[in-house]
Amino acid sequence: MAKITKEQLENVVKTNKELEDTVLEIGILESKKHGLLHKVAEVNKVLEEQKVELEKQYGKISIDLKTGEYTEITEEA
DSSP states (O other), X not given: OOOOOHHHHHHHHHHHHHHHHHHHXXXXXXXXXXXXXXXXXXXXXXXXXXXXXXXXXXXXXXXXXXXOOEEEOXXXX
16 A cells, blocks of 8 residues: 655644644634623623612713712703
8 A cells, every 4th residue: 555755644644733733722712702701791781780770879870980970961852
């Protein structure tokens, strides 16, 4: 049976391993991305709940997140 050279085989095996490692890394990153997207949704939900509570107490306001100062938001008729 005919064979490629040892050097050619080593190169193909090395390149194939690099491809497999890269595909595996993509899978790991996609899994992390999925988890982080769920976390973003959870944090957004908590933030919306906090906004509702603040609006109940202060009405519609705009908050300076550095100082905690707020200004009322007036709706135009």
